[in-house]
Amino acid sequence: MHQEAAVNIIYSSDHLLHDPQFEINDGLPVDHAEKVERAETIMASLKVEGVGRKVPPRRFPLRHTYAIHDKAYVDFVRTRSDQLALGEVLYPSFYITDTYAPVTSGSYLASRSAVDCALTGASMILGNQRTVYSLCRPPGHHAAHSSMGGYCYFNNAAIASNYLSAHGKVAVLDIDYHHGNGTQEVFYDRNDVLYVSLHADPDTNYPYISGRVGERGSGAGFGYTYNYPLSKNTGNGIYLRVLQDALEVIKKFSPDYLVISAGFDTFNLDPIGGLRLTESVYAQCGQLIAGLELPTLIIQEGGYNLEHLGGLVVGFLRAFDL
Ligand code: Q9C
Ligand code: ZN
Secondary structure, X not given: OOOEOOOEEEOOHHHHHOOOOEEEEOOEEEEOOOOHHHHHHHHHHHHHHOOOEEEOOOOOOOHHHHOOXXXXXXXXXXXXXXXXXXXXXXXOOOOEOOOOOOEOOOHHHHHHHHHHHHHHHHHHHXXXXXXXXXXXXXXXXXXXXXXXXXXXXXXHHHHHHHHHOOOOOEEEEEOOOOOXXXXXXXXXXXXXXXXXXXXXXXXXXXXXXXXXXXXXXXXXXXXXXXXXXXXXXXXXXXXXXXXXXXXXXXXHHOOOEEEEEEOOOOEOOOOOOOOEEOOHHHHHHHHHHHOOOOOEEEEEOOOOOOOOHHHHHHHHHHOOOO
């Protein structure tokens, strides 16, 4: 069947409803890096550079979300968000793994729309679009079966991957600076969804609890999780070599679909992450990944340098924009 070449960009302004002003670090309120400006600057750069075409998400039933998250957890996010007044912030004492996922009045609606962006992207992939970019905000890869954490409420990439998995084998490649503990967890015992992640060494970086080489999956899923922890000193050369190793693992799995958890917080000037990667590496990563020639759904995760974020995303997506 004919396949469209141009990148579709799935975006909803609903993300603006989620706008916490601070997070808690070591018991003290600090600036919340996961800002509304992130998605807006990405959209502005894509527009200026003429990359892709913008498509609104459509509404999907919650059963796709319940397939990954505990229904009681999803209901909890909804009811707590709904109970808050504009500007009010809640740090729940359960269904949470850390102090980096404040709930605001718009958190549920924004998170649900982010899921819709991911699912709309997945459905377009099933409709033979070659590459789709879902500009999800809030991000998702730290959200697990029944917990929020690390700026994430619902796991956009996991929900989309699970949706695609009804139609074939799915490989998830997570290139966010932080290990995607939520995504790893939900697919840990499955052999139809491969999880491969490059991230900063969890011995010294968030999320601390997971992302080590010895985590390989369990039961039927043993051998379907691969972690590549990296030292903070990692520069473009080493990063690209490790990425090539990861891509070999993906090739051997021979997936029908590829889902990228695309974080840009590996950039050297990122305010909360940062390996020694420079701007040009993202185009090179995009080219290597595009070389797999797989239907590819790109899900936005982290990336917090507001000045450079748009340019990094443009460089990455251009590699797919044939
Ligand atoms: N002192 C994403 O990139 N900050 N989430 C940890 C530790 C939380 C990152 C600070 C980082 C969450 C999607
Ligand atoms: Zn991150």
